[in-house]
Amino acid sequence: MADPFFQPVSGMDLPRFAGVPTFMRLPHLTLEHPRAAEVEIGLVGLPWDGGVSNRPGPRHGPRQIRDASSMIRAQHPVSGVRPFESANCADMGDVGPNPVDNPETLRRFQSYFETLKTRRIRPLSAGGDHLCTLPVLRALAAEAPLGLLHFDSHTDLFPPYFGSTVLTHGNPFRAAVEEGLLDPARMIQIGIRGTIYDSADRDFARAHGIRIVPIEELFARGIADVMAEARETVGTRPAYLSYDIDFVDPSVAPGTGTPEWGGPNAFQAIEVVREAAGLDIVGADLVEVSPPFDQTGGTAWLAASLMFEILCVMVAAL
Ligand code: MN
Numbered sequence: 601m602a603d604p605f606f607q608p609v610s611g612m613d614l615p616r617f618a619g620v621p622t623f624m625r626l627p628h629l630t631l632e633h634p635r636a637a638e639v640e641i642g643l644v645g646l647p648w649d650g651g652v653s654n655r656p657g658p659r660h661g662p663r664q665i666r667d668a669s670s671m672i673r674a675q676h677p678v679s680g681v682r683p684f685e686s687a688n689c690a691d692m693g694d695v696g697p698n699p700v701d702n703p704e705t706l707r708r709f710q711s712y713f714e715t716l717k718t719r720r721i722r723p724l725s726a727g728g729d730h731l732c733t734l735p736v737l738r739a740l741a742a743e744a745p746l747g748l749l750h751f752d753s754h755t756d757l758f759p760p761y762f763g764s765t766v767l768t769h770g771n772p773f774r775a776a777v778e779e780g781l782l783d784p785a786r787m788i789q790i791g792i793r794g795t796i797y798d799s800a801d802r803d804f805a806r807a808h809g810i811r812i813v814p815i816e817e818l819f820a821r822g823i824a825d826v827m828a829e830a831r832e833t834v835g836t837r838p839a840y841l842s843y844d845i846d847f848v849d850p851s852v853a854p855g856t857g858t859p860e861w862g863g864p865n866a867f868q869a870i871e872v873v874r875e876a877a878g879l880d881i882v883g884a885d886l887v888e889v890s891p892p893f894d895q896t897g898g899t900a901w902l903a904a905s906l907m908f909e910i911l912c913v914m915v916a917a918l
Pocket residue numbers: 730752754756769844888
């Protein structure tokens with residue numbers, strides 16, 4: 601039964617341009633809130649871009665996505681799913697980073713998501729750059745490796761840059777595989793394109809049996825066919841969904857640090873998530889929205905819409 605406490609503020613009660621913005625106008629509950637234990641899916645902001653190696657800004661993502669997400673209504677247009685009535689959802693606020701200390705921030709994030717896991721709260725996070733995903737996986741996959749459904753124009757499987765051992769947003773999934781957090785046989789990366797320094801990421805994928813679907817293959821075969829393969833690859837056991845907004849063509853989503861031309865349009869960007877229905881998504885994120893590169897807010901509005909699509913997939917698995 602839908603709990604009135606966990607329903608978003610309706611635009612019929614307070615117009616959607618009014619009020620303090622939370623994700624999808626949900627109640628704001630930090631971990632200390634007396635009803636936090638009842639949350640089943642927690643929407644979390646990760647305002648941190650310490651993993652960016654070129655154009656920064658995703659630390660500003662969660663706030664702009666929250667604002668844009670006031671546009672979200674209660675019901676999915678196609679499936680009819682009303683996610684806020686299917687599961688107790690809440691905006692759990694932001695996990696505060698230490699903006700001048702990356703290792704400290706990674707520890708803080710990991711510790712936070714360990715607490716969510718202990719409380720059986722499934723996270724849907726808004727980044728932040730893609731390195732934010734690694735501490736989430738360190739928490740959620742500590743006991744058993746997860747499958748991965750990954751939309752991106754980059755594999756993020758590269759070795760650390762600049763001859764350093766310091767991790768960036770170019771290598772969270774390489775680190776996650778090396779740490780045993782992901783099962784390479786249950787990983788699929790979709791939409792890959794753009795120039796690269798070298799083939800180190802492809803070599804790593806081949807050596808570990810990770811499936812890469814380049815954008816050319818996605819468009820040649822079509823979304824339904826590729827996503828049928830994705831569901832087969834990821835399987836029915838617990839999996840993580842990671843969505844980098846640069847999967848989408850920069851004509852649609854320019855607000856990101858490493859845009860690559862020739863990507864999906866907005867409908868296709870949404871459609872791939874709908875085709876993920878049936879997977880057991882135990883955690884998900886939407887990352888790399890960089891408001892300084894799109895002050896119209898259109899990228900953040902697409903990100904909020906994609907988070908709603910992901911949420912509808914997540915509630916079906918509960
Ligand atoms: Mn990425």
